[in-house]
Amino acid sequence: MHGANDSAFIVCVNLRGAHRQTCGSVGGEAVAQALQDEMAERGVNFEIRKFRCLGRDCSLGPNVRLAPSGDVAHGVDPQNVGGLVDQLLQQQKESGADPEVYVGICPVE
Numbered sequence: 001m002h003g004a005n006d007s008a009f010i011v012c013v014n015l016r017g018a019h020r021q022t023c024g025s026v027g028g029e030a031v032a033q034a035l036q037d038e039m040a041e042r043g044v045n046f047e048i049r050k051f052r053c054l055g056r057d058c059s060l061g062p063n064v065r066l067a068p069s070g071d072v073a074h075g076v077d078p079q080n081v082g083g084l085v086d087q088l089l090q091q092q093k094e095s096g097a098d099p100e101v102y103v104g105i106c107p108v109e
């Protein structure tokens with residue numbers, strides 16, 4: 001059963017496509033890494049699921065689907081993934097769930 005806490009980035013990293021562009025051939029893995037880095041920097045933690053094709057718009061990649069809304073972003077630039085993190089945080093906020101946040105340890109003097 002899926003709930004609000006199942007928010008995730010579904011990143012296509014498909015490299016298989018002899019005669020057509022695939023997300024992996026135009027930076028899918030770099031997008032996945034950039035999302036991971038952006039979340040670590042902000043202290044938020046969504047799951048990143050790597051897929052071998054989202055089934056459509058392959059020529060528009062790198063493609064990233066936001067779960068559970070199903071919104072798909074095309075042509076994602078790994079240098080500019082902050083907007084996707086904002087979008088998923090907003091969706092989670094609207095769903096009423098608290099985003100999972102890394103708990104930092106405050107220095108004690």
Ligand code: FES
Pocket residue numbers: 012013014021022023024052053054055056057058061063
């Ligand atoms: S190759 Fe990425 S959506 Fe199909």
